[in-house]
Amino acid sequence: MSKIISRISKPVRRKGAERYLQLNLLSFAASVTLTRFILELTGYPQLGNETLHIAHVLYGGVLLYFGSLIPLIYANRWAYTWSSLISGVGVGLFIDEVGKFITQNNDYFFPAAAPIIYAFFLTSVLIHSRVTKETELDTRTELYAVLESLEEAIDHDMDPEEHDELRGRLKRIIEKAPNADLGLLADQILEFVDSEAIHIAPDEPSLWDKAIDRFTDFEGRWLSQLRLRVFLIGGVMVVGLAASIR
Numbered sequence: 001m002s003k004i005i006s007r008i009s010k011p012v013r014r015k016g017a018e019r020y021l022q023l024n025l026l027s028f029a030a031s032v033t034l035t036r037f038i039l040e041l042t043g044y045p046q047l048g049n050e051t052l053h054i055a056h057v058l059y060g061g062v063l064l065y066f067g068s069l070i071p072l073i074y075a076n077r078w079a080y081t082w083s084s085l086i087s088g089v090g091v092g093l094f095i096d097e098v099g100k101f102i103t104q105n106n107d108y109f110f111p112a113a114a115p116i117i118y119a120f121f122l123t124s125v126l127i128h129s130r131v132t133k134e135t136e137l138d139t140r141t142e143l144y145a146v147l148e149s150l151e152e153a154i155d156h157d158m159d160p161e162e163h164d165e166l167r168g169r170l171k172r173i174i175e176k177a178p179n180a181d182l183g184l185l186a187d188q189i190l191e192f193v194d195s196e197a198i199h200i201a202p203d204e205p206s207l208w209d210k211a212i213d214r215f216t217d218f219e220g221r222w223l224s225q226l227r228l229r230v231f232l233i234g235g236v237m238v239v240g241l242a243a244s245i246r
Helices: 002-006 017-044 057-071 078-095 113-132 140-153 162-178 180-193 209-222 226-245
Strands: none
Touching: 017 078, 017 113, 017 226, 057 078, 078 113, 140 162, 162 180
């Protein structure tokens, strides 16, 4: 047992984790909002017959399953992006029907469902806030990020900004490496990164990248920690009050 425990490595935060969580959070919120809006417009139709009712919680389960499969099968960085989006939509479809599964009569409109959905969303926001908070990176975390960044070099998709970031990480590793082996590895990678073998792609962000960058700028400018706390506390109070009045 001691050997098994000793093999468990200390968790390392994935490079770009805050962006993947951001996509997951946005798709989650959009999924719940659009689902409720569309159902309200269409009069809450049901897919099925007198015996069957295909609830959208089933679609959410299928999307969650596929969202978890993508990063298990594919090693490309885009797998995390698609996993974030698909799983976010899936969990939104799932949690939207929570009222049916906490009541004896499967009441979709059960008043307590709204606070539960909102609390689940707030938990996601808090997780994103914690991950986004800057922390001091150790050599091990930096090296994990370097190895992940090399995927861009393999796919000839590394832009100038990513190249500079990679070089900066490698130099920090060389300076702070706790042992000579890690420093030597970083030095060899830096030599490769500075060679002509690296293809630097033009920095031409897609429309999707521009949209995410604008949202990130908006988040950094307006969503401070204090404002986030006020929003969370105020939201809980409003939703709780609305649920108790209904």
